[in-house]
Every structure is written in C-alpha cells, then in structure tokens.
Amino acid sequence: MTTNNEKNKIDSKVPQGPLAEKWTEYKAHQKLVNPANKRRLDIIVVGTGLAGASAAATLGELGFNVKNFCIQDSPRRAHSIAAQGGINAAKNYQNDGDSVYRLFYDTIKGGDYRARESNVYRLAEVSNNIIDQCVAQGVPFAREYGGSLANRSFGGAQVSRTFYAKGQTGQQLLLGAYSALSRQAQKGSVKLYTRYEMLDLVIIDGKARGIIARNLVSGKTERFSAHAVVIASGGYGNTFFLSTNAMGSNGSAVMQIYRKGAYFANPCYAQIHPTCIPVHGENQSKLTLMSESLRNDGRIWVPKKKEDAEAIRTGKLKPTQIKEEDRDYYLERRYPAFGNLVPRDVASRAAKERCDAGYGVGPTGLAVYLDFSEPIQRLGRDVVEARYGNLFQMYYKIVDENPYETPMMIYPAIHYTMGGIWVDYELQTSIPGCFCIGEANYSDHGANRLGASALMQGLADGYFVLPYTIQNYLAGEISTPRFSTDLPEFNDAEKGVQERIDRLMKIQGKRSVDSLHKELGLVMWEYVGMGRTKETLEKAIVEIKRIKKEFWSDVFIPGDGKDQNTELEKAIRLADFLEIGDLMARDGLLREESCGGHFRLEYQTSDGEALRNDEKFSYVSCWKYKGEDQEPEMLKEDLNYEFTKVQQRNYK
Amino acid sequence: MENKLINITLKVWRQRGPKTKGAFETYKLDGVSVDSSFLEMLDMLNEKLISERKEPVVFDHDCREGICGMCSLYINGHPHGPDEDITTCQLHMRKFKDGETITIEPWRSHGFPIIRDLMVNRTAFDKIMQAGGYVSVNTGGFAEANAIPIPKRIADEAMDSASCIGCGACVAACKNGSAMLFVSAKVSQLALLPQGKKEGARRAKAMVAKMDELGFGNCTNTGACEAECPKNISITNIARLNREFLSAKFKD
Numbered sequence: 001m002t003t004n005n006e007k008n009k010i011d012s013k014v015p016q017g018p019l020a021e022k023w024t025e026y027k028a029h030q031k032l033v034n035p036a037n038k039r040r041l042d043i044i045v046v047g048t049g050l051a052g053a054s055a056a057a058t059l060g061e062l063g064f065n066v067k068n069f070c071i072q073d074s075p076r077r078a079h080s081i082a083a084q085g086g087i088n089a090a091k092n093y094q095n096d097g098d099s100v101y102r103l104f105y106d107t108i109k110g111g112d113y114r115a116r117e118s119n120v121y122r123l124a125e126v127s128n129n130i131i132d133q134c135v136a137q138g139v140p141f142a143r144e145y146g147g148s149l150a151n152r153s154f155g156g157a158q159v160s161r162t163f164y165a166k167g168q169t170g171q172q173l174l175l176g177a178y179s180a181l182s183r184q185a186q187k188g189s190v191k192l193y194t195r196y197e198m199l200d201l202v203i204i205d206g207k208a209r210g211i212i213a214r215n216l217v218s219g220k221t222e223r224f225s226a227h228a229v230v231i232a233s234g235g236y237g238n239t240f241f242l243s244t245n246a247m248g249s250n251g252s253a254v255m256q257i258y259r260k261g262a263y264f265a266n267p268c269y270a271q272i273h274p275t276c277i278p279v280h281g282e283n284q285s286k287l288t289l290m291s292e293s294l295r296n297d298g299r300i301w302v303p304k305k306k307e308d309a310e311a312i313r314t315g316k317l318k319p320t321q322i323k324e325e326d327r328d329y330y331l332e333r334r335y336p337a338f339g340n341l342v343p344r345d346v347a348s349r350a351a352k353e354r355c356d357a358g359y360g361v362g363p364t365g366l367a368v369y370l371d372f373s374e375p376i377q378r379l380g381r382d383v384v385e386a387r388y389g390n391l392f393q394m395y396y397k398i399v400d401e402n403p404y405e406t407p408m409m410i411y412p413a414i415h416y417t418m419g420g421i422w423v424d425y426e427l428q429t430s431i432p433g434c435f436c437i438g439e440a441n442y443s444d445h446g447a448n449r450l451g452a453s454a455l456m457q458g459l460a461d462g463y464f465v466l467p468y469t470i471q472n473y474l475a476g477e478i479s480t481p482r483f484s485t486d487l488p489e490f491n492d493a494e495k496g497v498q499e500r501i502d503r504l505m506k507i508q509g510k511r512s513v514d515s516l517h518k519e520l521g522l523v524m525w526e527y528v529g530m531g532r533t534k535e536t537l538e539k540a541i542v543e544i545k546r547i548k549k550e551f552w553s554d555v556f557i558p559g560d561g562k563d564q565n566t567e568l569e570k571a572i573r574l575a576d577f578l579e580i581g582d583l584m585a586r587d588g589l590l591r592e593e594s595c596g597g598h599f600r601l602e603y604q605t606s607d608g609e610a611l612r613n614d615e616k617f618s619y620v621s622c623w624k625y626k627g628e629d630q631e632p633e634m635l636k637e638d639l640n641y642e643f644t645k646v647q648q649r650n651y652k
Numbered sequence: 653m654e655n656k657l658i659n660i661t662l663k664v665w666r667q668r669g670p671k672t673k674g675a676f677e678t679y680k681l682d683g684v685s686v687d688s689s690f691l692e693m694l695d696m697l698n699e700k701l702i703s704e705r706k707e708p709v710v711f712d713h714d715c716r717e718g719i720c721g722m723c724s725l726y727i728n729g730h731p732h733g734p735d736e737d738i739t740t741c742q743l744h745m746r747k748f749k750d751g752e753t754i755t756i757e758p759w760r761s762h763g764f765p766i767i768r769d770l771m772v773n774r775t776a777f778d779k780i781m782q783a784g785g786y787v788s789v790n791t792g793g794f795a796e797a798n799a800i801p802i803p804k805r806i807a808d809e810a811m812d813s814a815s816c817i818g819c820g821a822c823v824a825a826c827k828n829g830s831a832m833l834f835v836s837a838k839v840s841q842l843a844l845l846p847q848g849k850k851e852g853a854r855r856a857k858a859m860v861a862k863m864d865e866l867g868f869g870n871c872t873n874t875g876a877c878e879a880e881c882p883k884n885i886s887i888t889n890i891a892r893l894n895r896e897f898l899s900a901k902f903k904d
Contacts, residue, residue, distance in 0.1 A: 132797045142811075149798055280688070
C-alpha cells in the first residue's frame, strides 16, 4: 500500500535542534514580508471561529488584505462560542508544579502518543501568550479576591492550569477574537463575507489561488482570488448527525481541499465526550454538552445492584433513594489517582461499559449519574451555583429536573474530531499556499484531545503560529500580482460547483436530506463509535455506500438551486459527510490497535484499557484522494519520539 | 422526562424576500413530544412540508444550546417565547398545551430587515461593534496577564455584561427598536476593566453614533429589553453607558 518513494513525499518540515529551541530557531530564520509588500498580498480565511477569527485579525493587523468568510450571519456565531470549560496555559500561577514541558507532556500522553512532538511543544510554549493577549483584549476571566486570575483542573492533568470565564470561556475568547476582527474590519484590512459558504478551492500552477463560494442569501456562486488560502472551518463531528456540534458545523471545506490534493490525516480519531445530556427521542436534533469542568466537583456513579438500576429505569426508585453504600463510583474505583478527572476517552468508555453491563439509568438505560450532593454539602449551594450555575440552569431547561436536588443524567456523545487535514510544521497542507488551522487540521491532539486544549490550539494557531509561518510562504509571492478571477481555472472550478448543484437539484427523489443524514448517523454511532471491530467497520463501509447511493438517487431538495435554499445547503454538506464517514471507517479498519478516541475491541488489555501497537502503528495515516469512486491511498508520516518516553497511558 | 405527545396549530410568518409582502400560514402538527425543543418541533414541521413537496420555513439557528445567538423568533408575542432566561433553541414544548395555537414571527425592527420567512439581517450589530466595540491592542506586545490585578467584583460584573449573545431580542422587544441594551453591555464590559477604560469615552460615542446612523430608535427606559433578554443583561448597563456618553460629551 505504501511504497518508500511515496513515504518520502511526506515532509513535515520540523526544524532541527533541541525540542525547546525549535520554534525560536524557526522564527529567527524564517522569511518575512516587508510592510509595503504585505499591502499587495491577499489572504482568504475560511471560518471565523477561534482559529479563523484570530488569524484573520492578526493577519489584518500585520497589513495583509484579508477576506474572511463564514456561513453564519455574523463571525461571532462560530461554534467555538459554545466551548464551556476553559483554556489551558502553563502559567503555573498555582505554584503546583506546572511548566511548558509538563503541559507538552500531558498533551502528548493524553493524545496517546499519536501527535507530532514539535507541534505540541510549540503549542505549550505559546499557551502563556494567549492568556496575556486575551486579558489585554478585555476578556473577563474568573479572578480570585486578590485580583489575580483563577484556575481550575481538567481531565488528564494533575495541576490546575485551566483559565475560565464562568461556563462560557469559548464565548468570551471568541468575542475577544471577534472584537479584534471587528477592529480590522473597521480599518479595512479585513473584509467580512458573512452567509457565504466555500464550495471549492481554486488551484493555479499547483498553488492555492482562490475559492468559489456561494452567497447563501442570493444563492449565486462567486469567485475570490488570493495569494494564500487558510482553512479554519472546524471539525467533522456532525458526520454522526447527533453530536455536540452546531447544526451548521460541517466538513465540506475540508473535503474540497482533500479532493484537490490535501491529505486527510487520521480520520478515525473522533472524540466522544463523556458528559452530554442523554438522547430523548427520534426528533432529537443535537446533543448538549455539560462541561467537563463539572467533573471537578461532581461525582459519577451508577447503582451497584442491577435490580436498583432496573427499578430506576422503570421509575420505581429515585436516584436519591439509593444509599451511599449501594452506589458504584466506578471512575474513583477504577482510577484512584485521577478519579472523576480521567481523560475523556477513558471516562466515555467506562460509562458505556457500565451501561452495556446493565447498570445504566434513565428511561433508556443509556445514562449514568453526575452527582453534586457531596459538593453541595461540602461547599454550600452558593459556591456550587457560582461555579456551575449556568450549566445547571441549562440542564434544568432541557431535562426539566433540578440538578441541585437530583443527580444529573449524562451519556457520551461525539464532540470533537482530532483527525483532519494533514499539515506540516508550518500548518501548510500538501497543497502549496493552502493552510489549515484549528480543529480542521489534525495536529497537536494525537488520538485524543484533553479538555481545555481546543481553545488553546485554535488561538495558538491563529494568533501566534500561522501569522509567522504563512510569511515564509508569502515571501516567495511578493512579485505575484493580484490576478483576475476570469482565468480558466476559476471558470472550471465554478462550473464544477454549478454542475454538482444541478446534479443534486435534478434528483427530485423522495427522501429528505435529514432522514438520510440520520441514517448515516446511526451507522456511524453503531459501527464507527466507541467500540469498533473489524466486522463493524467493514459493515459501516458497505452501509455508507448504500446510503450514498440512495442519497444520489433519491434525495429530494425543494426550491431553486440558484436561490436561497437551506435544504440544498444541507444536501451539499451531507454529500461530503458520506465521504468522511467512509474515510473514518477505512482508517479505523487499517489501524489495528486501540489508541485514544479509536478503540478497537480486539485490542485491549485484560482490564479493558486501550492497547496500542507502537511498533506497527506509530504513524499518522494520511489519506490521498484518487478520484470519484476510487479507493483513496494511505501514506504514512512516521512519528518519532525523540524527547518523550513512549509508554502505556496509566491514570490509575 | 415524560414521553407525552401534543397536537398543535402553528401560525407562521412566511415572506419570500425583503421587498415582498408576507403573510401568516397555518399548519397543523400532530404528535409533538413535549421533550422536544421548539426548534426540533420546527424541524418536524419542515420535514412534513418537504414530504408534501413544499419549501420549508426558513429560520436562523446553529448551536442549539443557547449561546451562539443565531436563533431568534417572536413566539406568541415574546422574543424567544414564553419561558424566561433562555433562547428559542432552549425552549421546550412542555411549555405549550395540547391543542394550543402558536404564533411565530420574525424579529420586527427597522434595524433588522427580513431576509426570508423568519430569518432577519442583523449585520447592523456587527457594524456597531466595528465602530468601537474593542480594546485597541494588536496581537503581541502585551503585559503579563497578572500584572494588573482586577478585583473579583469588577471582573464578575464585566463578565455579566459580556454575557450578551447579540441575538437582538432587546431590539425586537423595544417599542422604539432601540439597541441600547446591546451597545451598553459591550461599553460596560470594557469600561469596567482597566484594559478598556482608557478609550471608554471614544468607544461610547462611536458606538452610539453608529447605532443612531443605522436607524435604531431611542431608549425611553421602558425596560422591555431587560425583561426579554435571554441572558439577563441588566438595564443598569444602559445607565452606565449614559454616564460614559455624557462625560465624553462634556470633554468635547
């Protein structure tokens, strides 16, 4: 499958030298673009979440001309806004032994040794700058009475390094980036294109030179040229239909550049978040996350006795009637060192294990309890309310039960995708001039992301990494004049987009887009979910193929393809989700080991922990598109751990 | 959670485009689970319309957990519906009775022209933000985050103001179509913090001028905005904005 020759093509461009000096060295020697030339260079940024907005704002400040696109009505709506818990940084304000190295190490270990060391170290290194930057912007982080910044703990760490703004950290960080972006929009260095959706990448002479985007209000496609294109369009968790992602979150921009030659790395690494509100019924449209920060104080349990669990499910018993000695705090029991704060993948699998064994609660038996009675007694209701009040209110509004009086019910749900577009050390994809940042790329989190690290990565990429590395590329473009969008490459790309839309509109079948998407979601959850096997993954590939066929022959999209059309928008995205689902299953099938978010039931230790196979699978799988209905090809980037000792993760 | 189903009648505002005339359409919807969210109920309606080969009702929505500010809707005469302190996406059908008729309209305000059906254009809020809703710092070149201590009380107060999600319910609720609650929340957040204080006067003037220019009405202190705000943004923010604004004018 992989020849040596092809393997050599994957060049991660990691600078030489000791780990702690790589980034400093890189910055010292990279090429820069002088201010007069910056004005002559255009950059397209697709997406306005933490990564996209921070990149667009910073590139605008530097003097580039930025065109920033989002599908929502305002940049401030991007789904980064919904991140609740916090953002990590190695400030060591708590004097509890934190350091850049420890944050790096925790992230590498949390990722189950499947991330690139040099990128992760750089992430830890710039984490402190992010906090300084956000405070300067007026982000109202939580503070102690003395006026200094407060911290809390998150899963997978033994220090308190998470900065937060109530349970709305993502909102406050995004509004910070959005305000910086607004300032540039006012200055004219950034032009905002809201309610626009990218539908293809334009490549001229092998370099990314622009995009085709659809104006979602007029329904018309339009052409945009630039000297570089940055994709910051987020993850592909909505392949599962039900996820904690926003309804509009999609993997289409990522698939467009994949089809144009960018590698898709580690598609099978998807994170299942342990603390979401359980599914209520068939019409459920999305799953709501309850922040991981709740696991700081909340205790997770199920009944010790099956008959108690059964009685709860049928409504004969209430959780508050189960005596202390009859409760199984299974995370504290299995992982005494980390307890309720084990990483997300570990906590999710443990919940599934209990429910599969018949101890689950709630009407469906697919839920466990997250209990606050002990912290309420210990700290008082006021303190618990100050820490988690908005989350408790949200739970109450959705479930109609008061978490101050009865334990919350939670269950795992798809939340984040660690896989994504392959990028080198400079965050450049395998297409020259096309960069990918934030959740959309694969870097930094390996096979599992730790809590409060997504916000860190998005802002690190956008504020402090890309603005440097993109100049190393653009320095070679200073003599490239602005070019016209009348070039044949733009014509062809727009024609291709139009043909795809026409093809979809012409089907006029019987199935709604959502009904097909839900079908795909069930296949993904059942066969490519928390516990995968060779059989389930093979079955998924067959089933996805069937749904894909049905989609392309029987979908019904009302209205006009050249007008505003919300069903058409969903159909274009679903066509790509079907391809992503296939890639996820293929990748999971080839990876015959368990690591982080990828758990193969065939590969586990005697006590049910993930069993990696470092000898055979210590690599990044990079999928290369080979054409419609062709099998993609898998290339490998070998992972070499020079500075950390690779070991089995142990949270006991 | 109970698994009860209700039957409802919906009166939904349908309007093809900003310039065309709109009207209410009536739809019957049976078997809606009371555990569904309001938007899941609208999904059901749209699935039904699609099965009848009709065009679905267009409405804005995204995160469906009450934070992105994308969803709107005037439901039975209230922005974000009859429940308190939540957005439309968090409103659940258990708040409605079996057999009830529910009226759904878009935000109606001069500042927010209708795009289609229930979807409106809120770009004006972005423009107000662009006029001055930021601290003028570039990336990099900042002080160490703990260099300026900020009392917890001040930080908490700034956080309360910063909770605004920019949905526009305050404008929709206001008989004058004023955006004062939105503007004052941002002005307050930044005026409270030492980082934002220095350009407080300039910010207040610029944002208010832009709001006026974009056709939002004046504030007459009716308090409707505060009552309908899904995030409980307090009207005291408006008092602070007025102070900032007046002191800025005196300095001129």
